[in-house]
Amino acid sequence: MLPCLNKKLFGIDCLGCGMQRSISFLIKGEFASAFYMYPAIYPLSLLLLFSTLNIFIKFKNDTIIKTSLIVISVLTIIVNYIIKMKIIV
Template sequence: MYYQMEKYMIPCLFKKTTGIDCVGCGFQRAVYMVFTGDFKDAFYMFPAVYTTLLFFSIVLLNFIDTKRNYHKLIVVSAIVNVLIMIISYIYKMYNLY
């Protein structure tokens, strides 16, 4: 299903030059899967997809709702997101080879 959209997605320059997946590889396809309702496969494609979308939502909310301070929430969600991305990347690299 999502293979039809791959021709419209931005290619990963890191993977094109090195042949190795980067930490963010699979994010675009995972977001597309979320928006088409394929939630389980989106998680398997990129485990940090939900925390990344939550982080972007909080950042957007910070720009929209300027009366409140979302700084701590942004920092905490960024740290959690980066940790999930790194752990899932290490897991993917050790299970591929």
């Protein structure tokens, strides 16, 4: 695994810390572990899948779906970061 440069330089996790390990768990089929490692893995996976499919198949409300998936992903990342860093307890 590649080390987190932000964690090495500043000593704190970044918003993407845990994503590599989560992808590794996802590939191994350990879905619960992937979620606990990085909860945003599933909304990001859906966004990637939908964006890839949308290249080949044009959907009627594709911008609304993409925007919704982006908002859900960003909110999941931010809430996970806040909980992980124990900013709000």
